[in-house]
């Protein structure tokens with residue numbers, strides 16, 4: 002893995018909120034086709050870190066390098082356009098729109114109508130959406146239904162399909178399984194593996210250590226805004242990770 006170039010490099014990135022240092026000089030790398038679990042106790046800085054990577058917050062210091070080029074995002078849409086797809090707990094999908102409209106959100110194809118009007122090419126959006134969902138073996142019977150009528154797992158699946166359709170370079174998932182029943186959790190974890198097989202690296206935040214151990218190749222632990230450590234999944238166990246999360250290894 003060390004011979005390939007990382008897709009993402011974060012170098013000494015920091016973010017303050019007033020006097021509080023939410024993320025303190027954190028560096029990390031993500032390589033093609035790996036799943037990285039990002040763990041840490043409440044308030045450790047995980048969400049802030051991914052919001053820095055995905056264009057929600059602007060860093061106070063440090064660099065983000067994507068495919069060897071330094072990037073700076075003015076907004077989450079800008080980060081998406083450059084290949085960083087993020088699924089937050091609240092998902093960033095439009096509840097009142099159907100799956101195709103969500104997959105094409107902000108990047109809708111336009112068709113000339115009667116040589117005069119520009120209209121959305123809905124038929125194209127539907128065909129393309131069906132194709133990408135089929136490719137990923139995602140079953141959504143009625144694609145015309147608004148997202149709000151879909152199950153949590155189906156929504157995650159639509160967000161993942163959007164990432165695949167637009168050739169995301171990196172997928173970030175914040176607590177993707179938190180609100181799901183067990184069968185749906187398993188499906189989402191399976192989709193994470195599918196992304197990895199397609200070479201798309203995934204950063205996954207989860208409070209569920211079992212989920213992280215089930216899919217991650219590597220774990221990065223944050224504690225009080227700093228990177229407490231990182232481990233290959235093969236070289237660690239949940240006791241060690243929990244100790245890193247709570248800082249037990251430093252206590253007397």
Ligand SMILES: Nc1ncnc2c1ncn2[C@@H]1O[C@H](COP(=O)(O)OP(=O)(O)OP(=O)(O)O)[C@@H](O)[C@H]1O
Nearest residue numbers: 018021022023041042043044045046047048049050
């Ligand atoms: N927009 C904000 N304004 C002020 N403080 C913030 C903001 N966002 C996060 N913080 C603070 O920054 C610190 C890190 O929060 P963050 O949400 O990144 O942690 P986390 O590891 O994701 O926690 P959790 O697991 O509870 O979501 C916390 O002390 C939090 O209160």
